[in-house]
Amino acid sequence: MPIELADLPPIAPGIATEQLVGRMGIEIVSASLDEVVGRMPVAGNRQMFGLLHGGASGVLGETLGSILSALHALPERFPVGLELACTHHRGATEGWITGVARPIHVGHSTSTSEIVMSDEQGRRTCTARLTCLHRDTAPGAA
Template identity: 75%
Template sequence: MPINPADLTDIPSLAAAELLTNRMDIEITSMTLEEVAGRMPVTGNRQPYGLLHGGASAVLAETLGSTLSALHALPERFPVGLELACTHHRAATEGWVTGVARPLHVGRSTSTTEIVLTDEQGRRTCTAKLTCLHRDTPPRIG
């Protein structure tokens, strides 16, 4: 049974410095069972030539997609990333990149999400697809 996004506040308490989303300044801006949206600044997430790093796009996509999977799977099951595929369409060089994750499939044992990233002009920069495995037991930490 899916959980109410408002109840998704008790995430395991890891030190803030350990959370990649904090290091990359990723913000979740909205969460529903139909979509999860968020954004990330280009500044601080560039590759050596001044473009948004493709790996940073992948981190934003996986963050949004796995959050959407968590909304559907928790608290009975625990989603973990199984496969992430990203197609980079154009470079972002400044401002913010926004992402929206929407479910393609939500099942008992897996979920697949499409994540679309756009620049501040609304141009698609990346399309990603994330498949998560829904585990019966939480992952071991430490």
């Protein structure tokens, strides 16, 4: 049975300040079983030539796709990233990048999402595909 975004497990107190999402300025705008929308600033996430770092797009894509998988899999199963593929279409030098994750496949043991990222003018900057494995036990559990 799917869960709501507010029902996702809390981050362990000892690592709450270490979360990459916060360090990169990623904000979750909305979340449902059909799509998860989030955004990230270009500022602070650039590579040496001033463009949005491709790895930052990967982090945004994996974050949104993982949340989507979690909404479908939890509380019975625990999703972990298995494969991430990103195609970078154009650079971004300022503003915000918005990502929209939608399910391609949701099964018992895996789920795959497509994440489309666009700049503030609506131009596609990156398309990512994330496949998550749905584990029987929580990551880190003995």
